[in-house]
Amino acid sequence: MDGLQPLIYDIGAPGRVGVNLPEPDVPEAELPTELLRDDLPLPEVGELQVVRHFVKLSHLNYSIDKGFYPLGSCTMKYNPKLNEDAARLPGFAQLHPLIEETGAQGALYLMYELQRWLGEISGFEAVSLTPAAGAQGEFAGILMIRNYHLDQGEGQRDIILVPNSAHGTNPATVTMAGMRVRELPSNDQGNVDLDSLRAACQGELRDQIAGMMITVPSTLGLFESTIHDVIDIVHEAGGLMYMDGANMNALMAVVKPGELDFDVMHYNLHKTFSTPHGGGGPGSGAVGVNAKLKDYLPGPIVDIIEEEDESGAPLYGYVMPGKSIGRIKAFQGNFGMHLRAYAYIRVYGDTGIRDVTRYAVLNANYLRAKLMQTYKLPYPRYCGHEFVLEGHFDEVEEVHALDISKRLMDYGFHPPTNYFPLIVPEALLIEPTETEVKEDLDAFVEAMESIAEEARTDPELLLNAPHSAPVRRLDEVRAVKELILCCAAAVPAAGD
């Protein structure tokens, strides 16, 4: 069975090593033979072979550096090269996480400033940088809400309201925190249905409502004009408001969630603040809170331990908030992502950060205005940083959003997000980001128009797409049935 590139286990030869290592410069100690393993089934490949192997693999990937990546909800903006260089400075890359605070004043200063800036951008009083990803920020946020109610003597509040348009992480988070989800329907505008919300908050469950999770702008890319009412209704019932900050690229210097009266939100530094997605991670999911939840933040967080005096700079150090939900990962968060976000915010500064949002929203509305001439636009209003189309055509029923997406690959584009949000049939969620030039947006529009034409004249082109990608559509059922999860050569011979 041939693939595009042989597996690392299928190249190389016995005895080959890909790295030049030194001889021991100390006397050799006796090895405890009885505790040692007999076999280490790793590949045996030369250095240049390894380089070529991974370079060839890299050619099989689509990436932001290669082309337009309008993947809704993921904010695939340019990842500045400056930040990559900064992350590799020895003072950052070779800094041990358990160094004394006095030996990490540079790093602590940077984290302190980033906490402050993120707080300022979102209107929150305090920020913890420890969550490793957005989903971990959510988990921290929901645990904070849970523990807040416990401390108020209201431990029976264990229901978190979640709109049916929410990211899957929202309901999964609630369960993980040991709480219960109650899903809320959306109205025909894609907003939370206020009547259902009132019914949930004012009915018999009233004193069981712990809070609500909501994405702003919504996962449809729309600003909910009734957001104030939503927040008020939940607060009146005694619940707290969690904002999923995945769509913060539509809000910077446009509105501060803290001022809207949200209690807690997470940020995705790998979306809004340009840290690279890395083929699936690392993320970084700082969490911000108002005064009510400040003491519950996951720690440690950075604070000034000794104020600045005549002798010089203040001393930064770690503190564990008084009622902290605890530590949610080892050490202090994904610092390598913190410093990239710091450099990113530093570039735009106070006068520039709003432009990120303004041009992200301009690009999205431009695409919306162009594409609504060819595709169904379920919510015909100005959008935020993204918008949703319906990826199907009345006259060719066999063509689905997935087929349009796969065909886009042949035109050299990454597809939009498919089938999310779940409340729109055949959803294509499109987010261009602010870093794209008009020429590329126009080229994408042309490709989408031409695909719509093909759907009518030659639907097979779509149904069998992609035609020019490295591989054709995959047999996902086979993957589950056969369940081959590692190379046979890596696994010790059968029988435990």
Added chain:
Amino acid sequence: MSYIPHTAAETRQMLAEIGVGSIDELFDAVPEAYRFPRLELPPPMSEMEVAAEMLAISEANDHAGDYAIFRGAGAYHHFIPSVVNHILLRGEFYTAYTPYQPEISQGTLQATYEYQSMMCALTGMDAANASHYDGATSLAEAVTVALEVTRHKRRKIILSHAIHPQYREVVRTYHQGRDIRIIGDRGRGDVIELVEMLDENTAMLAIQYPNFFGQIDNIAVLADAVHEVGALLVIVANPMALSLFRSPGELGADIVVGEGQPMGVPLSYGGPYLGYFAIRQKYVRKIAGRIIGETLDADGKRAFVMTLRPREQDIKRERATSNICTNQGLMALSASVYMALMGKNGLRRVGELNYHKAHYAADRIDRLDGYAVNTGKTFFNEFVLSCPRPVAETNRALLEEGIIGGYDLGQNYFHLEDHMLVCVTETNSKDEIDRLVEVLGGLG
């Protein structure tokens, strides 16, 4: 405008196409009273100014580029071949998203499949996922898996006190909303004491290998005892130690987790790292996180795809066992490239270098007056050193001589006041070690 490419003319054309006069009109739905707040941020900076500032901030840290470092305790300064960073810097890898569209993501998918394979090889297991956030969260996820495998009928989780203190904290944070009992971690017991805690209500028992103190405990008997009561054995292992020592699979582990950072990932002040997660394949449907599997495309060509997807949060929503979405994709790639370069023979040699150098250092320091190395058990590249003075004081003196000393164990273990966890890796030259011995001797 920094990374925003629009010209004024283009902006005008685009606004005309949308049918508005200005960008700001697009924000009409935002409540007016709150629209367009002023932000108290520093002013914008050019690229070269930011680069200079980043350099200045980075230099205000005591780092392993300037100091000889003898600190580990969960994060290790190992040699990283140049190839690793060059592959990592390929935009095709680091500016790609999660491989949800497999036709144009085969690079990430195959590299991750190879990562899973090499983690299986190291741990002696037959399945691994595409990684969790870090070693601590991998252990927390292992608890969830153990509860699932034992169908939530068992409520006891036994954790050795010799598991990294921060990992144990994270497990407690993760599971505070659940009705379970975590025991063992606040004692001082050895492996035998942990075995005595086992009963029919135990879902899992976890130990660290080598343990937090760098020692290889005698765990040959552990698996049978754990399996006898129907619980799972979870081993938290340093992958670098697995280059030499018997694999957890061989020792009967059901789940092997740990911090993958020693495999080609720089210290980076604690992250991003990667939590590896390997398991017996019979349990693989119970685990969280992304898993890459092999399959065929429509032409019968071998290809890779994210598989067992219905376990994940975006499909299963409130019925998912974890909300995890990302994996540490790029760090898994580092580990992949690192393990491929080192290979069967190179990794073993790195392991041996660690072992020899650590033992050389321990032997020399143990001869100093006032110092004693705990040599009661086999150790890999870390050992416990009893010091004649408080560790903080010793470390201050070492720092003045250009040395970052060991981790102060008294911070986490009352009975280990004035005890330092010393780490020696292949990066520490004999000269550095001799210098450490000399300075410690001068303090004694």
